[in-house]
Amino acid sequence: MVRSSNRLWLVGTLSLAWYLGSAALVLAGPGAYPISGYWFFGRSSRAAWRAALTKARATGADTAIQFGPRPKATDLGELRDLAPFALSPELVAKAVQDLAGVAPDAEIRRVFRYGAKEQFGARLLEHSAYERSVRIGDTIIWRLAFPFDSSGRPSELPVARIVDLVFVSGSTKDSVAMLLAEAGALEMQVFVGMPTAPQHPTYPWDPWGTVMPTFLRFANRVLGDYAQRFGASEAFVGVYQSVELPVAARTLRAALNCYRDQHVLVRQKLPGRRIMVSPYWDARKRRPTGVTADSVRRGIIHIARTDVDIIAPQDSRGTGKVGLFWDVEASAPVAAGLHCVTGVGETTYGDAYHANTRRFYQAAREAVDSLTAEGITVDLWANLEGFAPGKGIPCGSFTTSQRTTKERLDRQIMMAGTYPAKLVCYMWDSYFTCQAGHPEPLADTILAGHDQPIVVAAAREDERLVLTGYHLAGGQAEVSDGDQVLIAPPGTGVVKRRDPGESGRYPDGLEWVEWAWPAGAGEACRRIRVRTARGWSQTVILGE
Template sequence: MASAPRARSTVANVEAGAHPSNRRGAWRPALILIAAFTMVAGLTYVPAATTQVPAVETIAPAPQKAVPAVKTPAPPSYPISGYFISASPQYSTNFQKLADIKEFGGDTVITFGTLLKPATLDSLPADCIIDGVSCAKAAAGSKKVHQYFTFLDGSRWGSSALKCPGDRKVTSNGKSYVVLFFPTVGQGCASPSGEYDVVVAGGSRATADDPSSSLASAATKLGMKYYAGLPAPIKRTDLAYLPDLSYMGPLTLFTERFLQYHAAVNNVPGLAGFYHHTEMPLSNSSTFDPVLALYQMQNRAIHRLLPTREAIVSPYLDARLNKVFISLDKARDGTRRIAQTSSGLVLNIAVQDGMGTGKGGAFSSNDANSAVDRFAASIVGKGSWASKYVAPNRDYFVAAASGVSGTGAVLWANLEGMAPEAGSNACGDNLRGQTTKARMDRQLQQMANARKVISFMWDSYYTCTGSGKSLKDQLESGLTTPIITDTTFRASTGQVQIAGFNLKAGTARVRWTAQNGLAKEKTLKATGSNAAYGQLHGLNDRLEMITVSVGKTTLNTSKRYVVTVTNEWGVKSEDFFSQPG
């Protein structure tokens, strides 16, 4: 390792334009000169006997200016800005959770939806009673009931939900419910056929705060965005991966009532939009047309009733070679088909990266022949990444970006903030286990094409202490880690551009092979920095770019080049391998 260059003399520094007063000890030569002159004067000056010798005035050197301490820049936030959360019936709990997420760098929270379930009179909530009779039966009176449903979302629905004459708000046995009537034919309140579908909704404690309203209120106060989960149908009994749309009519009417209620009580800045609870793979197969029909129906309703609000949908990857995998072409076309359901609103397509379920692989070309980690191995078995997965997640996000291009939809990423349970990473009673920061950094490297990164799930994958330290604490202890997501090497100019997170004010070590086969290496300070790179290019707004110049050179296109960045916090990135192209 080369030694540090010797510092130049004070004179040289002055000639170069560096004022000595700005340097520690720069006034010492002047002080020595004054002392020498005083000594010489003392030896040669003999005063006359009649002359009173004046007191010698001692001239102190100018006081040294204090050199300001170099401030270490504050650490950035982790490049995830949204989290799935569970809602609480207590406003204070919701507010504190959102405040914690904001302090951690998040600005968005998302809740899952609730199922609108077909029911019988006997399966309705037993504690919803009017005068000793089931609340639905009592409210129906002489009306003919076609079908009962429950929507037990734990909310405390207010009187704004009551739109039709038969609708009732019920407080029974300390619980709060609403009973809502929908015509089986047409819309409005009156049914031409005389038959009605009846929904019993709510089920919160009568004294509780409404979870959705309190989240919207907390998000507004904190300047955050809240996406509420939409109503969803149950799954089919014959094909459990598809929604049961046999009651699409009642579901459509109830979705509209749900949105009308939000427009009446939650029409605040914190309510940014809604989340599609029903999931599908990132596939172009017509098998999933029922899911697309559901998305389109609900998107139309949102755009009509709350036209300034957005929607989120989160399709999942499955790149496992030993399963019915999704090819890159299918992923591109599947993304486009989802985007085409937007019906005029802004639709954010947050692709699940599959690293928490073992369905996707975050690996680079340099890792392709390396063994999968122990978490993935618990799902796909032992072997190399390339032997277990069709392609790395990066390629799927590139395909998805191509799919949304020109549709008006926005590509997000849903980083799965957990790992397959592998025996030593249990996270409470969750189905999956706790992951690691190093694994999440690798996941982030694959998502450069996404405008925003959200994550499943704050509680409790980020807060459990399965390994003795919560994931949140792990991330906080490594916020300054530089994460490279992409590089370009222009040999003709010597310019190397490096994109990623936490790169600014850094130095880069670049290793490459010239066309003549000679290995080259240079460590250089960045000659250019663009902190707004992501914003300017429609990517993650926390994505940065730095540029270094290695000088005009040649590049052997059959050999990978390697870039490593050390940032302003003095933290070094992992080696990032790139194939010249």
């Protein structure tokens, strides 16, 4: 984790002033928005990366995450017609001709293409007699060979009987290198997307086990290249595993096997770097994929045993697989925006879902704590989905999902509670940068309201009311049973605050604030919210 410091906020402030103007000077600092990491697409210039990261930094982000490209099966004929190979069709024919000269007894078994906005180094090439790179404008193409003997064991290329070819198309405008450089200047940390296992042709949610020997050898080269090119980068803190799987007691065995095999390579090539995964969960009762909190608990343990460092479960509100409701709201109708979700429709939360977001993150925390007792250390983060289900005004060319609102993001933060150690969000591009029918981009709304109060938990301790959340200090606490409303008298104020850079398992900026329990408030007074000069928080339920 990159430690925050006075220098960090000075760097952020100067960069913000350059990008956003003098108004941004009040936005950088420990009182930022609780979400501190985002997924980003690649970019073709350092200026583009600088602009995106600087604005994200202004909201409080210190982490950038990227997906890894996926090799795609193809054939030589199709490859010739695809960009960028169509610009130089002789490349494919020459690859076949040269292979026959180097490995005369070899048969080409499979062909893969791999697109990356990167400029790999010499570490990608292992067979000097055959493998090489060719530049076409700003594009670089690497042709790689993965030889096997007749029984399918790896062999030397000249005596190979079977060869799989991988054609990598990269760029002289290395997006990953530029990301690391700009993130380093802002003292941000980056999880680079490592290669993603090919999809099974029949069961696309599974990694393709048959081709894993070739994929793992290819991934090993890429990881070795990262070690060589980025080993000295302080911003490069780890890799992101892009293969997704459900959090469940009975989960995808092929994905777990892929995790284990690929993570061994990370430990060998990138010692000290962390491995992050972001699985998803589904609480819908009317879908066969729906699971209970107990199943989530066991699923987290399965994933943790594949040698990961960070598990950041998707809260699944963007897809509507889980609802943002309190236990006492189980009989309430689901939000209108969830009516379009398969297996939900117009019903109540209790009829639609096995459990709410809070219970799932609680189960995940229980699993992580039980692993700690066994000597297995895993950090639990929360990936809050920054989009909404349904079709409407597009928010970028890559999706038909809708952008969400800050109000709903605040509620997602509230429902995750104190269980995750860090809050990240899928994704910055372009859910936070598009307008899509709203007055302004979501990022601008967050910048304007970054310090509005968010309560995530409430507890009564004797005659004290202790609230946990963000930007609560100095506020007024309101306690209600739905009819009467009572104002809690001021207490001792801030009991504790999680400062940026402090070690621990709570998100930066989380604070515990104390009020006196209001006289006359009975057991039914469980609905609590806080008002500060920046507005009202949403309502939290005491004890949930």
